[in-house]
Amino acid sequence: TQLLEQSPQFLSIQEGENLTVYCNSSSVFSSLQWYRQEPGEGPVLLVTVVTGGEVKKLKRLTFQFGDARKDSSLHITAAQPGDTGLYLCADPPVGGATNKLIFGTGTLLAVQP
């Protein structure tokens, strides 16, 4: 079973600061997804990265997939209180009929105004 480790577990920062969170795997990812979960809600898909070395940007969020496809990072520039939430990486298995999604343990981010 693939293990997804995320770091840090908790992060509390001031509005306007930059931050990076990480997702590492014990084996190679076929692809990787990042989700954000706001308090009281279910996770919402932010991005899917597929190719080693790939970089995707979503406004102030930059997602990077490691060259060896065993790690990924999420960088937030000038964090805002609206960025507060639980950030989860997930490994969507390719092929078959199951499409089971395996999640990491998450990074809980609090952005103080």
Place this chain on the structure above:
Amino acid sequence: NAGVTQTPKFQVLKTGQSMTLQCAQDMNHNSMYWYRQDPGMGLRLIYYSASEGTTDKGEVPNGYNVSRLNKREFSLRLESAAPSQTSVYFCASSQTAYGYTFGSGTRLTVV
């Protein structure tokens, strides 16, 4: 709005009671899933249904049963609730591995 609807949103049970968590999706997705979320443990898959008429165990199936009633509905049943089943339960659906949509969760407390 299209999406995944879960009921109830909150529930308190006594140890040994039974209940069914309901989930319905209106996106015509083939696959549906039940996850539980506990502090420090992320989301863990309980059961999933790859298509109508099929169900399979996930990572933590003990103490639960599921029914894929039709393409839209996937229910999770606790036959005899235990305090260890206190958690937040999420239902999700997908058509492919790249398109998961989650409900807003059911917060269950077993006392």
